[in-house]
Amino acid sequence: MSDMATPSPQPSPLKGRGGNRDAVRIQEQDFSVEEEVTALRKTSQRMGGIVTFLGCARDFSEGRDVFSIEFEQYAGMAEAAMQSLRDEALKAFDIIDVRIVHRVTTVHAGDQIVLIVVGAEHRKPAFEACEWIIDTLKQHVPIWKKEVTPDGDAWVTQHP
Amino acid sequence: MVKVLFFGAVADKLGKRSVDAQAGLSLEELIAQLGCADIQPLLVAVNQEQIQDMDYIVQGDDEVAMMPPFSGG
Numbered sequence: 001m002s003d004m005a006t007p008s009p010q011p012s013p014l015k016g017r018g019g020n021r022d023a024v025r026i027q028e029q030d031f032s033v034e035e036e037v038t039a040l041r042k043t044s045q046r047m048g049g050i051v052t053f054l055g056c057a058r059d060f061s062e063g064r065d066v067f068s069i070e071f072e073q074y075a076g077m078a079e080a081a082m083q084s085l086r087d088e089a090l091k092a093f094d095i096i097d098v099r100i101v102h103r104v105t106t107v108h109a110g111d112q113i114v115l116i117v118v119g120a121e122h123r124k125p126a127f128e129a130c131e132w133i134i135d136t137l138k139q140h141v142p143i144w145k146k147e148v149t150p151d152g153d154a155w156v157t158q159h160p
Numbered sequence: 161m162v163k164v165l166f167f168g169a170v171a172d173k174l175g176k177r178s179v180d181a182q183a184g185l186s187l188e189e190l191i192a193q194l195g196c197a198d199i200q201p202l203l204v205a206v207n208q209e210q211i212q213d214m215d216y217i218v219q220g221d222d223e224v225a226m227m228p229p230f231s232g233g
Contacts, residue, residue: 055233071232074167074225077208078232102232114233134233142205142225143232144168155169156231 028105043097049123051130053116059109067148071104074142081141093129095120169228188214203227
């Protein structure tokens with residue numbers, strides 16, 4: 001993903017300890033935040049700060065009720081793009097490990113959609129990397145969502 | 161044959177999720193032939209890599225994807 005705007009690299013000798021094949025996943029089923037944080041923490045005891053971003057489904061959007069949200073992905077390309085996001089973040093920020101899980105299914109209000117967990121020695125790069133990952137995911141990972149509303153179905157086009 | 165995949169709002173607009181197309185066309189010509197020329201913005205991937213060069217000539221075993229802007233997360 002050469003067109004991603006990444007900050008200047010800040011190499012860390014601690015990188016690459018994770019290497020977990022399940023650190024990046026697209027799945028239908030729900031996930032456990034606690035289990036993902038635990039898995040991240042197992043990769044290093046050098047982590048002093050762990051930041052999580054949990055994206056959930058809302059029951060209201062664009063001034064109307066939302067009954068449910070249906071997700072679609074470009075299988076293969078989506079997971080590769082998320083893997084690239086993790087790789088880019090590990091290179092660009094002073095962090096130790098990252099996990100990214102995104103559900104692709106039909107979700108309802110309050111359901112979990114996406115989880116990003118970032119571990120670092122210190123909190124600042126963990127916060128920065130987490131924000132960069134979710135912002136970049138919305139722009140570079142081929143996943144789409146369609147909101148089912150009382151007025152009909154509507155594909156979501158913006159990524160605020 | 162070239163496999164062309166449609167996603168999201170593009171698939172809904174065309175009423176189909178995939179078609180087979182002839183090799184040898186440029187992406188610009190393929191987009192016009194498939195009725196996607198008026199879909200803006202339209203993102204295109206060849207073999208699961210996004211591509212900007214609409215002069216690219218599609219090859220026989222290419223997988224082309226016509227996609228609306230992403231909205232995951």
